[in-house]
Amino acid sequence: MEGPKTPLRRGRKRDPGRPVSGLTRLREARGLTLEQVARAIGTSRSNVHKYETKPERLDHGWAERFARFYDVDPARLMYGGRDPVVPVVGYVGAGATVELVDPYPKGGGLKEVPCPRGLNPAKTIAVIVRGDSQAPMITDGWIIFYSRDPEPDAAAVVGRLCIVKQADGPVMLKRVRRGPTAGRFNLESANAPLVEDVALEWAAPVRAMLPGDQAEETA
Numbered sequence: 001m002e003g004p005k006t007p008l009r010r011g012r013k014r015d016p017g018r019p020v021s022g023l024t025r026l027r028e029a030r031g032l033t034l035e036q037v038a039r040a041i042g043t044s045r046s047n048v049h050k051y052e053t054k055p056e057r058l059d060h061g062w063a064e065r066f067a068r069f070y071d072v073d074p075a076r077l078m079y080g081g082r083d084p085v086v087p088v089v090g091y092v093g094a095g096a097t098v099e100l101v102d103p104y105p106k107g108g109g110l111k112e113v114p115c116p117r118g119l120n121p122a123k124t125i126a127v128i129v130r131g132d133s134q135a136p137m138i139t140d141g142w143i144i145f146y147s148r149d150p151e152p153d154a155a156a157v158v159g160r161l162c163i164v165k166q167a168d169g170p171v172m173l174k175r176v177r178r179g180p181t182a183g184r185f186n187l188e189s190a191n192a193p194l195v196e197d198v199a200l201e202w203a204a205p206v207r208a209m210l211p212g213d214q215a216e217e218t219a
Contacts, residue, residue: 024052144206145208173189
């Protein structure tokens with residue numbers, strides 16, 4: 001006797017009450033199937049389905065793969081399709097000293113601002129400039145975005161503008177130069193004396209700088 005036939009697998013219908021993710025909208029707007037997208041980005045159908053139904057699991061690497069295919073900003077695909085934001089964790093004040101009022105990731109920051117395009121919001125934090133310590137290039141209210149993960153070797157950031165932490169000293173916004181002593185550095189800024197021959201605990205490169213009003217509009 002012939003056994004019971006195996007039922008055909010059918011695609012599960014979408015719950016009409018479930019929000020449609022940004023990835024799903026991009027795919028359906030182009031009339032593509034899950035299989036077609038999977039082949040195009042070099043992954044499986046199940047992976048594409050997973051990130052469409054659980055966009056909160058999309059990390060920056062996967063966001064970039066989808067973004068290249070759809071020709072969109074990868075940051076817009078992350079965090080469930082919401083515009084990505086980063087925490088403001090302090091201020092740059094007199095003498096280019098940085099006051100970390102709520103150091104991330106210990107706290108959630110003073111407020112959140114939109115993450116500039118091209119930056120990974122999971123690895124970016126920001127500080128706000130107060131006064132004219134960085135004038136004329138950077139004026140009051142500008143927002144400076146920098147890497148959450150400091151460079152392990154400060155020598156790798158020589159010549160770059162960074163948020164730096166002096167060994168047993170303050171956090172500052174400075175351009176890093178080689179010092180006269182091996183393993184030590186000179187620190188430059190526009191309206192403050194040169195800080196010479198100091199050891200650094202860490203240095204986090206500045207990734208972007210925007211006037212406050214433009215930063216609020218960036219998404």
